[in-house]
Amino acid sequence: MPKKLKPSPSVVVGIDIGGTGTKGGIVDLTKGKLIGDRVRFDTPAPATPERVAQTVAKIMDELASRPECPSPDVPVGAAFPAIIQRGIARSASNIDKSWIDTDVDALFTKRLERSVHVINDADAAGLAESRYGAGKDVDGTVLMITLGTGIGSAFIHNGLLIPNAELGHLELDGHVAETQASAVARERLGLGWEEYSKRLQRYLSHVEFLFSPELFVVGGGISKRSDEFLPRLKLRTRIVPARLKNHAGIVGAALQASHGD
Template identity: 65%
Template sequence: MTETLIGIDIGGTGIKGGIVDPDQGILLAGPVQVPTPQPATPTAVAEAVAQVVDSFTHLPGAPDRHAPIGMAFPGIIRHGVVRSAANVDDGWLETDIITFLGDRLGRRVEVINDADAAGLAESRYGAGAGITGTILVITLGTGIGSAFIFDGQLVPNTELGHLEVDGCDAETIASAVARERHGLPWVEYSGVLQRYFSHVEFLFSPELFIVGGGISQRADEFLPQLSLRTPVVPARLLNDAGIIGAALHGHRTHLSAPTWTEVR
């Protein structure tokens, strides 16, 4: 059996984590959640993350204290450096987040974009399990997040929520928050999503769309209204996807990486 891992999902309003079995893609403990500090500066967030991690340290089945921790972060992560910071403080920009959080926790940290983490989890354990070719996971929330998976491999940091639709940045008209802001009934919102998903479908011809975010729990209100060549289904892992995907990323990266002490 693969050793358990800790996964952490850093969000704009909450930081949550759990002990994950990466063989089965399930939480063995948690989720434990604390509020995201406001403002969400690097130092304040690091302290909140440490609080969540510490809550698992002495639990039965907890990973070894030197095991890596996988983390999902709401921004573009390139070579371990934060290139965008959605819903957290701008002080994160250009921060070497792997080194910064690793120094605070005293152990190896692997960081991945939050939508990419959810995509990895859904493609491995959720609605995309067993499907080859291109899977696109689209999360509808405050904005629109996206994950591009090809034959089980992640193409990181896609930002498909910023495609232009109806002359606008897509997430300003097609996100869940945009629906609420504009007071759109489900039928009208489905029409906006139709134009968005048709555009993405034309560009990438995926085998499957998986729709995540909190709004996916009401998928029966809008998914049946979409007319696409590509099957489109709701996400299965819901709020645990980011934690599970972060842990999976940490596990995959750790297999070929030196230990934290070796890179110091």
């Protein structure tokens, strides 16, 4: 058998809980990359606290069987689709409403028998991109915008996260922005790339006016098609696709856990 690596704060488990899938991996934080393959299970429906905790435990059991996995005294990071305040979920836009006011840190810590630190999923992706990806070494404000079921956002200033910036919930033209400009909204409304780009332009121009970022980083599954819409946008701010793609949430969650926050 391969020799088990000694526990190190630079090797941390990250778990990314999404509306449809829950993924986890062992992260080398010196490189911002996964060690070995990620593990994925469908997110249960309904995604209640107990059922999601069981899925997270299945992922942890699989990762714990690997020689690279850090020992139980190393914290685990978990990216979660909700406003997270001191480990407690304060919203539930794309997950079961029973999560609201649940102490997610405590629930997962008890279930895994390991210390768990939870972070908003877009914040996790933003942290990863600012440390290892498209936002690395950028001074000033970097805004990570994730286009998926809704619009997630992360606000990074000089490498520091300002958590829970729910910019997808800005009101725009009488609507919540994410209902009009998310990737799912494009599909629901049957928009071609030109029409969708106009909606995204309106939204991003508004965000640009409010916060004057140095850089926009666009993530989410639709970022794979960024060549269809980014060249159509006319912004003062540079805008680029995310680099870490599907691993950003896992890596960012692990990074947050390594800080003990």
